Amino acid sequence: MIEFKNITKTYKMGKMSYEALKGINLIIEDGEYVAIIGPSGSGKSTLLHVMGLLHKPSFGDYFLNGENIKGFSDKDLALIRTSLIGFVFQQFHLLPKLSAYENVALPLMYSGHLENKITAKDRLFDVSLGTKIYNRPNEVSGGEQQRMAIARSLINNPEIILADEPTGNLDSKNKVEIMNLLEKLHKNGNTLVVITHEKEIADRADRLIKVQDGLIVMDKNIKKESILFQKPYKKISEIIESRNTKKEKNKLQSVFEKFLNYNFQAIMTLFQNKIRSFLSMLGILIGVAAVIAMLALGEGAKISMKENLKGLGSNLVIVRPGPRKTTGASLAIGSVSRFDFRDVSSLRKISGIKNISPTINGNCQIVYENNNSNTRIEGVGKDYASMHSLIPKIGRFFNGEEVKNREKVAVIGTTVLKNLFSDTNPIGKTLKINRINFKIIGISPTKGSTGFRDQDDTVYIPITTAMYRLLGNKYFNTIELEIESQDKYEKVEQKVRSILYKNHKIKETEPDAIRVQNMQEIRETMSKITNTMTMLLGFISALSLLVGGIGIMNIMLVSVTERTKEIGLRKAIGANNEDIMLQFLIESIILSFCGGVIGIIFGGMSAYVLGLISKWAIKITLKSIILSSGFSIFVGICFGLWPAKIASKLDPIEALRYE
Numbered sequence: 001m002i003e004f005k006n007i008t009k010t011y012k013m014g015k016m017s018y019e020a021l022k023g024i025n026l027i028i029e030d031g032e033y034v035a036i037i038g039p040s041g042s043g044k045s046t047l048l049h050v051m052g053l054l055h056k057p058s059f060g061d062y063f064l065n066g067e068n069i070k071g072f073s074d075k076d077l078a079l080i081r082t083s084l085i086g087f088v089f090q091q092f093h094l095l096p097k098l099s100a101y102e103n104v105a106l107p108l109m110y111s112g113h114l115e116n117k118i119t120a121k122d123r124l125f126d127v128s129l130g131t132k133i134y135n136r137p138n139e140v141s142g143g144e145q146q147r148m149a150i151a152r153s154l155i156n157n158p159e160i161i162l163a164d165e166p167t168g169n170l171d172s173k174n175k176v177e178i179m180n181l182l183e184k185l186h187k188n189g190n191t192l193v194v195i196t197h198e199k200e201i202a203d204r205a206d207r208l209i210k211v212q213d214g215l216i217v218m219d220k221n222i223k224k225e226s227i228l229f230q231k232p233y234k235k236i237s238e239i240i241e242s243r244n245t246k247k248e249k250n251k252l253q254s255v256f257e258k259f260l261n262y263n264f265q266a267i268m269t270l271f272q273n274k275i276r277s278f279l280s281m282l283g284i285l286i287g288v289a290a291v292i293a294m295l296a297l298g299e300g301a302k303i304s305m306k307e308n309l310k311g312l313g314s315n316l317v318i319v320r321p322g323p324r325k326t327t328g329a330s331l332a333i334g335s336v337s338r339f340d341f342r343d344v345s346s347l348r349k350i351s352g353i354k355n356i357s358p359t360i361n362g363n364c365q366i367v368y369e370n371n372n373s374n375t376r377i378e379g380v381g382k383d384y385a386s387m388h389s390l391i392p393k394i395g396r397f398f399n400g401e402e403v404k405n406r407e408k409v410a411v412i413g414t415t416v417l418k419n420l421f422s423d424t425n426p427i428g429k430t431l432k433i434n435r436i437n438f439k440i441i442g443i444s445p446t447k448g449s450t451g452f453r454d455q456d457d458t459v460y461i462p463i464t465t466a467m468y469r470l471l472g473n474k475y476f477n478t479i480e481l482e483i484e485s486q487d488k489y490e491k492v493e494q495k496v497r498s499i500l501y502k503n504h505k506i507k508e509t510e511p512d513a514i515r516v517q518n519m520q521e522i523r524e525t526m527s528k529i530t531n532t533m534t535m536l537l538g539f540i541s542a543l544s545l546l547v548g549g550i551g552i553m554n555i556m557l558v559s560v561t562e563r564t565k566e567i568g569l570r571k572a573i574g575a576n577n578e579d580i581m582l583q584f585l586i587e588s589i590i591l592s593f594c595g596g597v598i599g600i601i602f603g604g605m606s607a608y609v610l611g612l613i614s615k616w617a618i619k620i621t622l623k624s625i626i627l628s629s630g631f632s633i634f635v636g637i638c639f640g641l642w643p644a645k646i647a648s649k650l651d652p653i654e655a656l657r658y659e
Contacts, residue, residue, distance in 0.1 A: 001027070001028070001029055001030055001063070001064075001065055001066060002026070002027070002028040002051060002062075002063075002064060002160070002191075002193075003026070003027045003028075003062070003063040003064075004024045004025055004026040004027075004050075004051075004060065004061075004062055005025060005060055005061040005062075005063070006023045006024070006025060006059065006060040006061070007021055007023070007024040007025075007026075007050060007057045007059070007060035007061075007062060008021055008022060008023055008024075008057060008058050008059040008060055009021040009043075009046050009050055009055060009057055009058050010058040019214055020043045020046040020214055021043050021046055021047060021050065021057070021214045022043075022213070022214040022215050023060070023215075024047065024060070024214075024215070024216060025216075026209070026216060026219075028191065028193065029191075030159070030191055031186075031189060031190075031191055032191055032192070032206055032207055033183075033186040033192045033194075033204070033205045033206040033207070034192065034193045034194070034205060034206070034207045034208075034209060035194050035195075035196055035201060035202040035204075035205035035207070035208050035209070036048065036193065036194070036195045036196075036209045036210075036211060037195075037196060037197065037202055037208065037209070037210050037211075038210050038211035038212050039212065042211045042212045042213060042214070043211050043213070043214040043215075044195050044211040045164060045195060047211060048162055048164055048193065048195050049653055050062065051162060051193065052081065052085050052087060052162045052572075053069065053077045053080060053081045053085065054081075054571075054572060054652050054653050055653065056077075064080070064084070065084070065159075074576055074577055075576045075577070075578065078110070078571070078574055078575060078576035078579075079111075079574070079576075081572075081573075081574055082107055082110050082111040082156055082573060082574025083111065083156060083158070083574075084158055084159050084160055085158050085159075085160045085161075085162060086152075086153030086154055086155075086156070086158035086160070086161045086162070087153055087161075087162055087163075087164075087572050087573065088146070088149055088150050088153050088161065088162070088163035088164070088166045089149060089164055089166075089572075089656070090164050090165035090166065090168040090169060091169070091656075092137070092142075092145045092146055092148070092149045092169075093149065093565065093568075093569045093572075093656060094137040094145060094148060094149060094152075095137075095566060095569070096136060096137055096138060097136070097268070097269075097272045098136070098268075099133070099134045099135060099136055100124055100129060100132050100133055100134065100135050100136075100137075100140070100148050100151075101120050101121060101124065101133045101134060103137070103148060103152055104120040104123055104124060104148065104151045104152045104155055105120035105155065106152065106570070106573060107152065107155050107156055107573040107574050108120070108155060108156070109261050109265070109575075109579075110570070110573065110574035110575045110576070110579055111156050111574055119155060120151075120155060121133060123151040123152075123154050123155055124148070124151050126151065126154070127147040127148070127150055127151045127181060128147065129144060129147055129148060129151065132144060132148075141174070142169055142170050142171070142174060143170055143171075143173070143174025143177055143178065146166060146167075146169075146170060146174070146178055147177070147178070147181065150166075150178070150181060150182075150185075152573070154185070156574075158190070159190065159191060160190070160191045160192075160193065161182075161185060161190050161191070161192050161193070162193050163182065163192070163193070163194045163195070164195050165195055165196060165197065166178055166182065166194065166196075166201075167179065167196070167198060167201060168197070168198075175198070175200070179200065179201055179204060182194065182201075182204075183204055192205075202222075203222070205222065206221060206222065207219070207220070207221050207222065208220055208221075208222050262582055262583050262586045263586060263590070265583060266583060266586045266587040266590050267590065269587060270587060270590060270591065273559075276555060276559075277591060279551075279555070280551060280552050280555040280556075280591050280595075281548075281552070281591045281592070281594055281595030281598070282548070282551070282595070283544065283547050283548025283549070283550075283551040283552070283595070284548035284549070284551075284552065284591070284592050284595030284596055284599060284632050284635065284636075285548070285595040285596075285598050285599040285602060286544055286548065286599065287543075287544035287546075287547070287548045287599065287632070288595065288596045288598075288599025288600060288603060288628045288629070288631075288632050289599040289600075289602040289603035289606055290540075290544050290603065291599075291603065291624065291627070291628040291631075292599065292600055292603025292604060292606075292607060292620060292624055292625070292628055293603045293604075293606045293607040293610060294540075295620075295621070295624040295627075295628075296603070296604070296607035296611075296618045296619055296620045296621075296624065297607060297610065297611075297618055298530065298531075298533060299618070299619040299620075299621055299624070300611065300617035300618040300619045301530045301533070301617070303617050303619055315354075315482055315483045315484070315485065315486060315489075316387060316480060316481070316482055316518075317480070317481040317482075317483060317489065317492065317493070317496075317516060317517070317518055318478050318479075318480050318481075318516075318517045319339070319347075319478060319479040319480070319481065319496060319500070319514065319515070319516050319517075320477075320478050320514075320515040320517070321338060321339060321475075321513075321514065321515075322512045322513045322514055322515045338474075338475040338504075339358065339475055339476040339478075339479050339500075340474070340475055340476065341358075342503065343476075343479060343499075343500060343503055344356060344358050344381075344476075344479060346499045346500075346503060347479065347481065347496060347499060347500075350492060350495045350496065350499070352483050352484050352485075352488040352491060352492050353481050353482070353483055353484075353492060354482045354483060354484050355383035355386060355387050355481070355482040356381070356383060356479065356480070356481050356482070357380050357381035357382070357383045357384040357387060357463075357479075357480050358380075358381055358463050358476040358478070358479050358480075359378065359379065359380050359381075359384070359463070359476060359477055359478050359479075359480060360378075360379040360463065360466055360467060360471060360473045360475075360476055360477045361376060361377060361378050361379065361477060362376075362377050362466075362471045362473075363375065363376055363377065364377045364433050364434045364459075364470070364471075365433075365434060366416070366420070366431055366432065366433050366459060367431070367432040367435075368420040368421065368426075368429070368430075368431050368432070371419065371420040371421075372420075373416065373419045373420060373457075375416055375457055375458065375459055376453075376457060376458045376459070377433065377458075377459050377461060377466065377470065377471070378458055378459070378460045378461070378466075379461055379462065379463040379464075379465065379466025379467060379470075379471065379473075380460055380461075380462075380463055381403060381462075381463050382397070382398060382399055382400045382402075382403050382462075383482070384397075384460070384480070385397040385411075385444075385460075386482075387480060387482045389445065390411075390444045390445060390447075390460070391445075392411060392442035392443050392444055392445070393443070393445060394425075394427065394442065394443045395411070395427045395440070395441050395442030395443055396441055396442045397411055397441075397442055397460075398411070398441065398460075398461075398462050402462055403462040403463060403464055403465075404464070405464075406462065406464040406465045406468055406469055407462060407465060408436065408437060408438045408439065408461075408465055408469065409438060409439050409440075409441045409461065409462065409465075410431055410433070410438040410439065410440050410441065410459050410460065410461050411440075411441060411442040411443070411444050411459070411460040411461075412426065412431070412440055412442075412443055412444065412458075412459050412460075413443075413444050413447070413454075413455070413456035413457055413458040413459070414443065414444070414445075414446045414456040415454050415456040415457040415458075416456070416457060416458070416459060417443055419457075426440045426443065427440060427441065427442070427443075428440065428441075431459075433459065433461075433470060434470060436469065436470060438459075438461065444456070444458070444460065463476070481496070489518055493516045493518075496514075496516055497514060497516060500514050501513075501514065546635065548592075548595065548632075548635065549592070549635035549636070549638060549639035550639060552588055552591055552592060552635070552636060552639050552640060553588075553639035553640065553642060553643060555591075556584065556587070556588055556639075556640055556643035556644070557642075557643045557646070559584075559587075559643070560584070560643050560646055560647045560650075563647075564650065564655045564658040565655060565656055565658055567580055567647055567650050567652075567655050568650065568651075568652045568653065568654070568655025568656035568657075568658070569655075569656065570583075571650070571652035571655070572652050572656065577648040577649065578648070580644075580647050580648040580650075581644045581645060581647065581648035582644075583644075584640065584643060584644035584647045584648075585637065585640050585641060585644040587640070588636045588637070588639065588640020588641075588643070588644065589633055589636040589637060589640065590636075591636060591640075592632045592633055592635055592636025592637075592640075593629070593632065593633055593636065595632060596628060596629045596632030596633065597629070599628065599632070600625055600628060600629060603620075603628070604620050607620060
């Protein structure tokens with residue numbers, strides 16, 4: 001039963017207000033067939049919308065099945081609407097991309113009766129559309145579209161059917177079919193309220209109500225013997241309690257079903273707009289790909305650094321000369337400490353030192369037959385090979401006697417081997433370095449690249465030979481020490497400084513005159529640098545994810561505008577604000593997630609290609625995948641929330657009227 005008591009509905013239009021209904025009092029009994037007529041703008045559509053819970057009255061009381069709906073939340077009203085009321089619209093309001101079956105089953109998603117989807121086919125058979133189950137709305141006639149809309153209104157077995165100009169867009173033949181169908185529904189026990197301008201429909205009703213200027217000016221029975229159906233009706237409080245009980249008992253199942261259904265609807269919508277969806281996820285795709293590629297290169301750089309430093313040993317100490325400071329300024333020229341063999345001899349006496357090797361270096365032109373190259377020359381001591389894991393697998397390293405006698409022998413790196421000798425065995429052959437002949441006695445193990453320097457493009461020769469025969473240096477560049485264990489580092493460093501300060505008569509007020517650096521410190525410094533670079537690259541890449549998120553937000557806002565009528569329809573058939581918000585939010589998350597997944601694949605491929613081109617090491621970690629995909633979903637939630645909120649707040653009637 002429907003009962004209006006002094007119902008008033010006022011619309012606000014800026015500073016102006018318009019009273020569409022003016023104190024309406026009305027009772028419609030169960031099973032009545034009521035036709036509402038009146039001129040355009042008289043308030044009859046507003047009356048129907050208030051009756052169908054699409055509008056709340058401004059004043060007055062509305063009793064539905066004996067209960068006052070005043071104070072009910074929008075969520076409760078949506079549940080009552082989908083449980084008790086079926087809508088038939090003049091414009092049909094069918095979703096064009098869905099089949100007849102999918103359109104009819106749509107209200108089940110919001111009523112919580114997804115298990116009853118089979119009834120959608122039964123309803124189509126009831127309205128003589130059994131052969132059109134999988135046709136889309138644009139593939140059937142106008143009359144068939146209206147029958148499809150009527151079948152949708154019946155899917156939840158409503159007690160009340162509200163029809164707004166159901167024959168307004170139909171030809172005379174289809175009008176008769178729809179009128180016969182509505183009459184059949186009434187005879188089956190449904191309460192039927194129809195707004196019409198057509199006399200033929202009004203004449204078929206049991207009761208005729210005329211509305212004019214927001215008032216009921218006529219209310220009469222036009223059939224002498226009107227049969228009212230006395231049957232038990234659904235109580236509103238029981239409907240809400242049943243919803244809450246079901247939700248509590250099958251909470252997990254209900255949430256899971258709703259989640260699956262929302263995902264299905266979202267995926268369908270995205271597939272229906274493939275190009276727009278792809279462009280939406282493109283920004284996320286590029287951002288995730290950039291994050292994956294940059295983090296892979298950063299992790300690869302860490303691995304390369306560890307491998308390159310591994311051969312140096314964790315117990316290596318490097319001693320370098322420092323500049324003299326005079327009145328606060330550093331003088332690089334004329335360093336206070338220039339190391340020579342006297343320093344090496346002094347340092348050998350320190351307890352805790354396992355090996356020691358002075359070093360000098362420079363670049364020289366090397367030639368073998370018709371091949372030549374500009375290569376780094378390293379002058380080192382006999383212990384250098386064991387200190388740096390450079391003991392050749394082919395040939396040997398030079399010994400102490402060869403260092404003492406300034407022998408012209410050389411150990412070449414694998415890049416030199418490749419550039420000058422190709423597949424030829426170089427052991428025993430003569431190599432010219434700055435036109436001086438050197439005998440090749442070994443090939444050093446592969447060391448790889450460090451930054452822009454190829455460590456294998458190196459020729460190692462005795463330190464004495466380099467100083468007195470080739471480079472003309474009088475002093476060493478560095479002295480490298482290998483200590484027995486890390487716990488002796490501090491004592492060794494103190495003794496090194498003490499001896500070198502004494503040898504070179506350096507004052508203790510000049511602590512930077514000699515620089516003693518532990519390999520562990522070098523490793524930590526390099527690690528900090530690579531970590532900082534990785535974070536910087538990751539941060540820059542993450543900015544593109546934010547740009548992608550803004551793109552998704554813009555597309556979702558456009559989607560809300562384009563689908564305004566759809567939102568109005570979904571609300572009219574039972575969707576509440578939460579349902580609409582979740583649906584749009586899930587669409588945004590799916591866009592972000594799909595873009596993230598494709599971005600991970602594309603980023604991995606990009607990192608691999610970059611690694612091949614640049615010959616850098618790469619490593620894609622699970623952490624980077626979780627970070628980028630998680631961030632992409634977070635972006636989808638953040639930037640999809642606002643459009644989803646806007647969609648959920650749309651007024652159903654205004655949305656249905658949107659052009």
